[in-house]
Amino acid sequence: xxxxxxxxxxxxxxxxxxxxxxxxxxxxxxxxxxxxxxxxxxxxxxxxxxxxxxxxxxxxxxxxxxxxxxxxxxxxxxxxxxxxxxxxxxxxxxxxxxxxxxxxxxxxxxxxxxxxxxxxxxxxxxxxxxxxxxxxxxxxxxxxxxxxxxxxxxxxxxxxxxxxxxxxxxxxxxxxx
Numbered sequence: 001x002x003x004x005x006x007x008x009x010x011x012x013x014x015x016x017x018x019x020x021x022x023x024x025x026x027x028x029x030x031x032x033x034x035x036x037x038x039x040x041x042x043x044x045x046x047x048x049x050x051x052x053x054x055x056x057x058x059x060x061x062x063x064x065x066x067x068x069x070x071x072x073x074x075x076x077x078x079x080x081x082x083x084x085x086x087x088x089x090x091x092x093x094x095x096x097x098x099x100x101x102x103x104x105x106x107x108x109x110x111x112x113x114x115x116x117x118x119x120x121x122x123x124x125x126x127x128x129x130x131x132x133x134x135x136x137x138x139x140x141x142x143x144x145x146x147x148x149x150x151x152x153x154x155x156x157x158x159x160x161x162x163x164x165x166x167x168x169x170x171x172x173x174x175x176x177x
Contacts, residue, residue: 006073006083007156010090013069014149017097020062021146024139032132040124044114051111063104066145067097085158093148100142107134 035043051059074094077083083090110131117123 006076009069009073009076010086010149010153010156013066013073013093013097014146014153016062016065016069017142017146017149020066020100021143023062024142028132028136028139032136035128040121040128041119043128044118044124047111048114048118052114063097063101063142066142066149067094067101070094070097070145070149083159086152086155089148089151089155093145093152096141096145096148100138100145103134103138103141107131107138110134 035046070090070093074091077087077090110127114124114127117127
């Protein structure tokens with residue numbers, strides 16, 4: 001029964017973690033370098049409309065939607081030694097997800113403070129630098145959490161969970177030419 005419960009937790013976390021990781025890659029490979037070439041007030045206006053707009057709802061849902069299933073799955077794994085094939089990768093993924101949440105507590109207050117420093121160029125530049133320092137660390141942990149979660153899901157077949165056996169898959173698929 002435990003093996004059946006852990007599968008949807010891991011798949012859910014992997015899917016949501018993939019969205020979170022992809023958003024971080026996009027932000028730190030495409031957006032942040034572009035923002036460095038624009039006026040800091042443009043970044044502030046964008047962030048107030050994006051991060052403090054729909055982002056106020058989406059980003060926490062993604063972060064907790066990734067971390068909570070991993071935490072539950074890790075707790076189940078600690079109590080069930082039959083889950084050993086995925087234990088180490090699962091715990092590492094969980095630790096990275098928790099680290100991502102912890103780093104949010106450093107980055108989020110900076111973003112939430114933006115409306116109060118509107119128009120103050122030196123403070124906006126300082127906020128940009130500080131937010132993206134903490135945000136890049138958070139992004140790295142969230143991407144690593146996703147990668148380890150993918151590793152966990154790829155190793156689930158070792159647990160003999162119904163629907164994860166790949167041995168006889170070729171026999172069940174027929175091709176017509």
